[in-house]
Amino acid sequence: MTNIFSTMMRIILLCSLTPFATISTAQDPIVPTLPETVSWGWFPLDKQPVITLASGDTVRIETLSHAGATQDEHPDSALGALGVEPSEILPDVIDFWNSRDRRPREGRSGHIITGPIAIEGAEPGDTLEVQILELTTRVPYGINTTGASVGVVGPSYPGSRPTDTKRDILSSQHLYRTKIVADHEVAIFSDGIQVPLKPFMGIMAVAPDPTLGDPGVTVPGVQASRPPGPFGGNLDIKDLTAGSTLYLPVFQPNALFYVGDPHSAQGDGEVSGTAIEQSLSGRFRFTLHKNQSLTMPRVETDQHYIMMGIDLDLNRALQQAVDQVVAFLVTEKGLSPTKSLSLASIAVDFHVAEAVDLTQLVTGKIPKSIFVED
Amino acid sequence: MTNIFSTMMRIILLCSLTPFATISTAQDPIVPTLPETVSWGWFPLDKQPVITLASGDTVRIETLSHAGATQDEHPDSALGALGVEPSEILPDVIDFWNSRDRRPREGRSGHIITGPIAIEGAEPGDTLEVQILELTTRVPYGINTTGASVGVVGPSYPGSRPTDTKRDILSSQHLYRTKIVADHEVAIFSDGIQVPLKPFMGIMAVAPDPTLGDPGVTVPGVQASRPPGPFGGNLDIKDLTAGSTLYLPVFQPNALFYVGDPHSAQGDGEVSGTAIEQSLSGRFRFTLHKNQSLTMPRVETDQHYIMMGIDLDLNRALQQAVDQVVAFLVTEKGLSPTKSLSLASIAVDFHVAEAVDLTQLVTGKIPKSIFVED
Numbered sequence: 001m002t003n004i005f006s007t008m009m010r011i012i013l014l015c016s017l018t019p020f021a022t023i024s025t026a027q028d029p030i031v032p033t034l035p036e037t038v039s040w041g042w043f044p045l046d047k048q049p050v051i052t053l054a055s056g057d058t059v060r061i062e063t064l065s066h067a068g069a070t071q072d073e074h075p076d077s078a079l080g081a082l083g084v085e086p087s088e089i090l091p092d093v094i095d096f097w098n099s100r101d102r103r104p105r106e107g108r109s110g111h112i113i114t115g116p117i118a119i120e121g122a123e124p125g126d127t128l129e130v131q132i133l134e135l136t137t138r139v140p141y142g143i144n145t146t147g148a149s150v151g152v153v154g155p156s157y158p159g160s161r162p163t164d165t166k167r168d169i170l171s172s173q174h175l176y177r178t179k180i181v182a183d184h185e186v187a188i189f190s191d192g193i194q195v196p197l198k199p200f201m202g203i204m205a206v207a208p209d210p211t212l213g214d215p216g217v218t219v220p221g222v223q224a225s226r227p228p229g230p231f232g233g234n235l236d237i238k239d240l241t242a243g244s245t246l247y248l249p250v251f252q253p254n255a256l257f258y259v260g261d262p263h264s265a266q267g268d269g270e271v272s273g274t275a276i277e278q279s280l281s282g283r284f285r286f287t288l289h290k291n292q293s294l295t296m297p298r299v300e301t302d303q304h305y306i307m308m309g310i311d312l313d314l315n316r317a318l319q320q321a322v323d324q325v326v327a328f329l330v331t332e333k334g335l336s337p338t339k340s341l342s343l344a345s346i347a348v349d350f351h352v353a354e355a356v357d358l359t360q361l362v363t364g365k366i367p368k369s370i371f372v373e374d
Numbered sequence: 375m376t377n378i379f380s381t382m383m384r385i386i387l388l389c390s391l392t393p394f395a396t397i398s399t400a401q402d403p404i405v406p407t408l409p410e411t412v413s414w415g416w417f418p419l420d421k422q423p424v425i426t427l428a429s430g431d432t433v434r435i436e437t438l439s440h441a442g443a444t445q446d447e448h449p450d451s452a453l454g455a456l457g458v459e460p461s462e463i464l465p466d467v468i469d470f471w472n473s474r475d476r477r478p479r480e481g482r483s484g485h486i487i488t489g490p491i492a493i494e495g496a497e498p499g500d501t502l503e504v505q506i507l508e509l510t511t512r513v514p515y516g517i518n519t520t521g522a523s524v525g526v527v528g529p530s531y532p533g534s535r536p537t538d539t540k541r542d543i544l545s546s547q548h549l550y551r552t553k554i555v556a557d558h559e560v561a562i563f564s565d566g567i568q569v570p571l572k573p574f575m576g577i578m579a580v581a582p583d584p585t586l587g588d589p590g591v592t593v594p595g596v597q598a599s600r601p602p603g604p605f606g607g608n609l610d611i612k613d614l615t616a617g618s619t620l621y622l623p624v625f626q627p628n629a630l631f632y633v634g635d636p637h638s639a640q641g642d643g644e645v646s647g648t649a650i651e652q653s654l655s656g657r658f659r660f661t662l663h664k665n666q667s668l669t670m671p672r673v674e675t676d677q678h679y680i681m682m683g684i685d686l687d688l689n690r691a692l693q694q695a696v697d698q699v700v701a702f703l704v705t706e707k708g709l710s711p712t713k714s715l716s717l718a719s720i721a722v723d724f725h726v727a728e729a730v731d732l733t734q735l736v737t738g739k740i741p742k743s744i745f746v747e748d
Binding site for chain 2: 144146151152153157158159160161167168169170172174176187189190191192193194195196265266267268269270271272273274275276311313314315316317318319320322323326333335336337338339341342343344345346347348349350351352355360362364369370371372373
């Protein structure tokens with residue numbers, strides 16, 4: 001939350017025997033956001049792991065928002081223009097900014113992504129369970145962006161038509177201060193409007209198996225981080241708050257988990273193209289399920305089993321989410337496909353998790369409360 | 375809920391001085407579901423009102439589900455095949471079934487729709503506020519339908535592709551018994567699965583102003599009831615439970631309100647094509663807002679202001695819902711369009727209300743709790 005904490009962690013890191021991770025007071029190793037521990041806009045397949053964990057291990061992982069850290073202008077100046085003092089800027093942001101020029105950019109997106117975290121023994125065909133144990137803000141502000149040419153209102157959005165009139169939306173960065181009000185962390189949108197923070201990681205991924213021509217794959221072996229896919233990635237599912245669990249199919253040896261694009265608040269849809277982009281620190285537990293394969297990621301919360309569909313076309317993303325819900329009910333609850341579809345229609349909620357990441361993502365939220373024998 | 379109640383109401387009706395409506399013990403007029411008070415699959419523009427109300431009046435309106443009432447087979451036999459006893463079938467269902475042959479069908483859909491309710495003084499350019507005060511089941515069962523060629527999995531759904539393999543979904547009618555369990559009315563899906571009832575009217579509409587070629591308008595002056603539109607109609611918004619309010623733009627003199635397609639439980643999306651289709655009785659209050667025009671219907675609940683987008687393409691329905699949210703925040707909350715879009719991205723949830731009514735409907739749910747000065 002503060003620079004003092006961040007600086008302390010960096011000192012602990014420097015005293016550590018391992019190059020990239022150290023032990024916190026809570027006995028968790030910590031993966032910081034140093035230039036060596038982050039990638040810019042993609043999920044490298046052969047990058048040296050920042051830490052190697054066994055199934056069941058917990059770890060603290062820091063993340064950095066790209067907002068304020070990746071532009072041409074120095075962060076002090078870019079964030080300063082929005083009212084952020086230099087003392088409020090994480091040193092890691094400056095270090096990342098200084099590292100930009102030596103990073104590959106072709107076919108990459110804009111996110112800063114921590115990793116990879118290697119999971120011992122993980123192989124393609126396994127499932128990696130990621131429990132999100134804790135998520136906390138690292139700075140007391142976040143940034144949302146708007147523009148008439150981006151997000152759901154932009155001309156490249158699949159719902160747009162050439163004859164549409166351009167909307168009266170300014171290209172702006174909106175800095176929102178966050179603070180505790182009545183025991184809850186909120187973003188101060190205006191004097192009369194406060195948005196409660198519900199932090200989650202926009203990106204959680206395993207190293208993918210990129211196929212040239214797939215969404216976000218324009219360079220061989222390089223999966224850009226913008227479009228989510230079967231490997232997870234830029235899911236932008238707001239339900240992935242602390243207490244939830246993400247299940248990812250494994251595509252590469254040791255899984256190679258990546259995390260980034262931290263969000264402190266987002267509506268279903270993320271319609272302007274961004275959430276409140278705010279650097280977060282997270283605690284995670286990784287559990288490996290051998291020889292259990294998934295075709296798509298799944299999420300579990302206290303309240304729901306959440307399936308998903310991902311496609312360039314929102315219609316098809318919905319259809320895929322329905323198929324995934326049916327597959328779950330058949331496999332996990334023993335229903336027939338027909339009865340599964342019936343249950344999906346009368347009890348499962350289909351929501352637009354995000355519509356702005358090239359591929360769009362629809363969630364199918366199966367309420368646990370309907371299973372009265374569980 | 376029972377046939378005794380229904381029969382009693384019919385007797386009261388027959389003793390009444392007005393042809394179509396009577397006074398209940400609660401002093402509300404009652405509009406029953408007689409052959410004369412319902413239409414089949416469209417919203418007539420020139421039908422004699424079943425009742426005329428002043429702004430502020432309350433009324434009880436009965437509705438009938440089409441499920442079991444509109445097929446070629448006699449209801450006793452069709453519903454009997456699903457396990458329903460003849461004594462459990464509303465007499466109104468039999469009366470409707472017997473009236474089918476004298477009803478126009480060209481360009482019409484399948485819903486049974488009660489109305490119209492005329493609102494004194496309503497004119498095009500006004501807004502009709504419909505408070506949903508109470509919704510109760512009329513029978514202890516409902517029906518959901520599935521099929522590989524209907525709903526989100528069907529070949530005519532916009533997300534489908536010619537190369538898709540047909541899914542293993544049977545064409546079936548699923549009868550679900552409903553009853554009180556632990557003080558809550560639930561549908562018994564199976565021994566281990568119970569779906570809580572959250573009744574709402576799938577269709578609430580004012581008489582439209584149909585344009586030939588618009589979705590559902592293939593006969594001049596005839597708006598089929600399947601696709602929702604600016605006039606409301608088959609909105610299938612599950613949030614429209616008792617306690618919520620619907621605002622509809624008025625297109626015809628006296629508004630001419632219609633209601634039907636009763637649902638006792640539905641997930642966001644209604645993905646098989648139907649909810650639990652179950653006849654309901656409702657209490658409503660109508661309030662006329664003169665010279666307040668809306669471009670699209672709006673919903674208000676305890677928790678949310680709900681805007682909507684309606685289009686054949688789900689992508690475009692989402693985009694329209696975003697535009698409607700922005701318009702609401704500009705008009706009602708005094709924000710700029712740019713700040714409205716920013717707030718929509720960080721705090722407003724976009725959900726697929728229904729994807730199966732030809733036009734698809736996306737809701738944009740603005741949480742009231744963020745307005746801390748209200």
